Amino acid sequence: MSEVLDTIVTPLGDLEVVLAKPDDRETIRQMLIEAAVWMGSVGVPQWNPEQFTVEEVDSYYASRELYLLVKEKEPIGFFTLQEKDPDYWGSLHVEGYSYLHRLTVKSSFQGQGLGSVMIHWAAKRTKALGRLGLRLDCWTKNEKVNLLYQKLGFQHKGLGQNPNGRPVNLYELNPVIFESL
Numbered sequence: 001m002s003e004v005l006d007t008i009v010t011p012l013g014d015l016e017v018v019l020a021k022p023d024d025r026e027t028i029r030q031m032l033i034e035a036a037v038w039m040g041s042v043g044v045p046q047w048n049p050e051q052f053t054v055e056e057v058d059s060y061y062a063s064r065e066l067y068l069l070v071k072e073k074e075p076i077g078f079f080t081l082q083e084k085d086p087d088y089w090g091s092l093h094v095e096g097y098s099y100l101h102r103l104t105v106k107s108s109f110q111g112q113g114l115g116s117v118m119i120h121w122a123a124k125r126t127k128a129l130g131r132l133g134l135r136l137d138c139w140t141k142n143e144k145v146n147l148l149y150q151k152l153g154f155q156h157k158g159l160g161q162n163p164n165g166r167p168v169n170l171y172e173l174n175p176v177i178f179e180s181l
Contacts, residue, residue, distance in 0.1 A: 135171065
């Protein structure tokens with residue numbers, strides 16, 4: 001695993017954020033497959049487990065920064081940041097933001113606020129990288145996650161669609177919150 005970028009103090013103990021390397025691909029792939037299976041089991045068919053091939057995960061390294069959340073050397077969370085996202089954002093796309101994708105928490109650690117922890121860290125990282133702000137998207141029918149993003153201070157910026165044509169809500173972290181980080 002890669003170098004530790006930061007340590008986050010949480011009720012679960014100290015968690016490390018590391019920049020994932022290509023040799024982490026299988027760990028990442030398995031986390032994404034597990035998340036897709038879990039989402040399907042609770043009626044949110046947002047991801048398809050079969051989409052997470054080795055080639056798919058390898059393609060992330062070409063255009064994204066890949067981050068792992070680690071507890072005692074065990075990866076328990078994952079997300080990516082990229083500098084552009086015209087495929088989802090269409091005419092609302094602006095380069096210079098961080099676009100967050102693939103936010104994932106291992107099922108054995110769900111319900112403990114780790115998604116929020118990773119989003120907050122991603123916003124701080126975005127600011128440290130000198131980017132304009134943090135943006136993300138969410139399938140319009142995933143009500144629980146849409147509400148989470150709004151609760152965390154993300155403002156609805158419009159509608160987009162993923163490469164498969166599925167409608168997504170487009171969100172940007174409130175600039176006042178972003179500037180206060």
